[in-house]
Amino acid sequence: MPAGTTTLQRSHVEQLVRQILKDHLNTPVRTTLDIPAISTGPNPLLVNVSARHIHVTQSDLEQLFGPGAKLSTLKDLYQDGEFASEQTVNVIGPRNRMIPNVRILGPTRDYTQVELSYTDGIYMGIDLPLKTSGDHDNTPGCVLVGPHGAVNLSKGVIRAERHVHMSPDDAAHYGVKSGDYMSLRIHGPCGATFNNLLVREHPKVKLEVHIDTDEGNACHLASATKIELMK
Ligand SMILES: [Zn+2]
Structure with a gap:
């Protein structure tokens, strides 16, 4: 072994990886809360990739x-x-x-x-x-x-199934109920409109759309300029 080289202990490596992962997760990232939403309701519209x-x-x-x-x-x-x-x-x-x-x-x-x-x-x-x-x-x-x-x-x-979590307030604003389907339009250079967005209403949830990685990549959510939830 060359002089000055030390053997990394497994536990040390694990600790390093854990720290890197935590630092990475704590780095502020642009969320879709920063993207202007068209026809905003009582609560901010957020689109997250699951x-x-x-x-x-x-x-x-x-x-x-x-x-x-x-x-x-x-x-x-x-x-x-x-x-x-x-x-x-x-x-x-x-x-x-x-x-x-x-x-x-x-x-x-x-x-x-x-x-x-x-x-x-x-x-x-x-x-x-x-x-x-x-x-x-x-x-x-x-x-x-x-x-x-x-x-x-x-x-x-x-x-x-792609879906939107909604409180009764938001459901009333958009004029929908649990089990209904809406559309989500992502504006931007790679924008797309997703139909068949299932409404999942619950009294304790915050307004949030969940799409998966295929959908998030298809519309390149990271470069979205506007987001729009439509009945
Ligand atoms: Zn969800």
Whole structure:
């Protein structure tokens, strides 16, 4: 070993990576709150891209991470109480193709669900059904592998239907109700209009549109100049 070189301990490397990740996540990024919205309602309009992620039951979490495992917060999400956890798992599909390090979003739920993009589905060899969260009728499964163990999921792998979370105030402003569909127009050099945006009304949510990475990239959300929510 050359003079002056020190061997990096595994724990030190892990600590470095964790720090870099935290610094990166804490770096202020441009959010769509900074993009002017057309026809603003009582609350600011925000469009966020949901990257591939997993929701788990407490029992599956313990199967993956060991008895008594708890989700720990890496980053709070825009909706109160929801967070990206520090825990990730590997998702294995029918052709033994794997997507590593898919993040679990907390808190735990009463079902385990894997949300992938169509691009992920093509890579994995899974014909993803378009579903709203929690609807697992006729959905494929997969294998989840964590540091403690694996979960053989018989169903719950979906491509989440694009949607907008709304409080009753916002729903009244836009003249829609839960289950209705709206359109989202992204203005900009690579702009696009997305139809079939499902309204999901709940008294405790903040106004927020969720599209996935394929959609976010298709309209290059980062260069959007205006956003518009239309009935
Ligand atoms: Zn959502």
